[in-house]
Amino acid sequence: MNRDMHALVDAEHGLISRRIFIEPEIYQEELRNIFARCWLFLCHDSQIPWPGDFFTTWMGEDPVLVVRDNSGRVHAFLNVCRHRGNRLCRADSGNAASFTCAYHGWTYRNDGRLTGVPYLKEAYHNELDRDRWGLVPVAQLDNYKGLWFATFDRAALPLAEYLGEMRWYLDAFFDRCEGGIELIGGIHKWVMPCNWKFPAENFAGDGYHVHWSHLSAVQTGSGGDFRTKPDNEGRAMSPGNGHSVMFTGPGMVADMPDADVLAYEGRIRPEIERRLGPRIRLGNPVAATVFPNLSVLRPTSRTIRVWHPRGPDKTECWAFVYVDKAAPPEVKRAVRLAGARVFGPGGTFEQDDMDNWQGCTQTGRGVVARRYPLSYQMGLGREKFDAERGAVTSDYRYSESNHRGFYRRWAELMSADSWADLTK
């Protein structure tokens, strides 16, 4: 299986096989070689501030429990009871000193230790070694500016290296003001009938669809119109390791058309420039994907989302709305409302996208349609490394250079036997 992957992704010619978006065998390989190896986003620090706070999520299709133990240390475990494999904690989030399985009552302390086994003496004759049957931790867990990430692969690069130059771009979303960001309200969670890579590549580098797919939504006035205006300085950028960013020119207003938000952005501009340095004068990062499945968006709404894979033609989207922690209440309110209007299951922009991603995925069920590769040729050969930006950069605001970088990395990971292979 591994050997085939480079044949399916021909980044040199901008041709990508449709098989990678529909075939169950390739999907299984993705779970192993991408999702069980890469650093994946779990949650934001502000979701688990206190001892005992927990948050349940997924890494690929593996259920994961993120929890701050009684001594204040954060852990991430497979959210799976070791006895019969039941999903252990069923709540989305909360606070608990321990977790008890619904099936037979095995109980784990919030540091992962197995502490309770009903009838340990009578039925197990005290022969079960509880130290060996605690919750299974992830291989590595780390935090970057409030964002918790984990990987199941102990050989994976440290998080800082995995993110590499992408760290600066994440700062441009999450570290613009003292105090960073906070999340607003709950999380929207819903299932879309599409392959997870279509949304991931869309947020990574698809400025091209906005003026067409979202034209009607733009015309309602809720989204801002910057993408449909000429922007000669706009670029698609790949800072490495499959991560991607879309960037507008410095003259473009990349925010929702709300007077409070626009005034706020004007006020904090000096602080942003001071914190982020001279690169921010080249333009504004507006959308991005951290490989493989964490995306961020700033204009129209401010949203973080994880594209959880749920089979080759299903994706569960988790969308968080975020805002600068230091922003005044009227800005937080405006960001919250924009998030509800534009993105999320009822958002005008989101619905445009979901319909297209569904069509792109489902036509691949046809065995004949599947024989024709997709075209990722826009701006082929015109991207080059730009030292000032620290990224492979397109020469025009619309390009599929980020897509090519994303899928090249995908093919490398799918074909490599280990991280050691990759970094050779």
Next chain:
Amino acid sequence: MAGDLGGLVDRERGLVSRRIFIEPEIYEDELKQIFARCWLFLCPDGQIPLPGDFFTTTMGEDPVLVVRDSDGQVHAFLNVCRHRGNRLCRADSGNAASFTCAYHGWTYRNDGRLTGVPYLKEAYHNALDRDRWGLVPVARLENYKGLWFATFDPEAPPLRAYFGEMAWYLDNFIDRREGGIEILGMHKWVMPCNWKFPSENFGGDGYHVPWSHMSAVMTSFSTGVTSKPNATGTMVSPGNGHVAICLGPEMSAEPPGDKLLDYDWATRPEVDARLGPRSALVNPVVGTVFPNFSLLRATSRTFRVWHPRGPEKTEVWSWVFIDKAAPPEVKKAIRLAGVHGFGPSGTFEQDDMDNWQECTRTGRGVMSRRMPLNMQMGLGHDRFDPALGAWASEYRYSENNHRHFYHRWSELVTGAPWAELASSSASEDCHA
């Protein structure tokens, strides 16, 4: 996979494995070896009469756009944008000079040429060769008496050769009178069954009528013609997996009611004159053109495509048709009979759907799946009848047709090349 499928259909002993109705791997092979190779029905000519008219359908699970271009030439393309693979045209039918993808706006003229790529100059630097990224056409497209068919396989025999002797049986439905047929309406719905159960049912199952449909027959929407004790008829297999159910020539399959019965008898001389002497031997009333196109002339007049949608899901597209030359009161009566008897709420249709669903679903059980199905009725009691141009059963109920249908299925799904298949079509040398 293909190599493992040979033993699943045992025509000699009338045994068919249940695996072929439920297993995803076998289904994937069917998509490749049957639906991407056979001639499949697209739509009647009457749905795309004018330049720019289009109709969207599927061949297997591949979405297909049938369109008459501005010069009047008909094409069939994969209904898939070449850029990101989105489904291109979302309408069921209509009229358009061009088709624009909803995602990024790539635009194709109605002859398939890619004519519009937003930002071609700025973002593609004019480096995209639009001539190479037009819509993908089917391998071959042909019309038989107003019905459009296509195949994805350039090696497939011409349509007329693919039909073979089945063409005469098809004429019994669509070419009875001058002017052929016209369409009175169309229903689409999804059933939780494997596509082969409805296909085989229309292909040769007269046997279920007196039992499955007894209560529906008693409502008197139908004469229940095949359930009458004195009924005559035969099951015929004219080759290439095509199959038909015939009554004796002295019988009518029309729904009861003077209008339709009178019409049937009044038009018989014209029908006999058009169809020739074989009409005096049999009256074909139901049939399946391999693999998934069925026609029915009893109870109502309907033809339908059984679109596969996974091993245990079938999307039915059902048309009601009538002779174009029929008078208005007959057209009305046939339309009403179509609604009463067939379609998602039809009394007959519901009987069938329930049975097909359970025939499919019990196959999920691994024990059930080990027990082969019995297709032995009339085994050894069928012979090639030169006058009918088909293998024909001795008695009016037989599973002769089932055995021919599944034998063809087995040949195709194991990857037999067309050249080999041609020699095993209907003739005396293909005895079971």
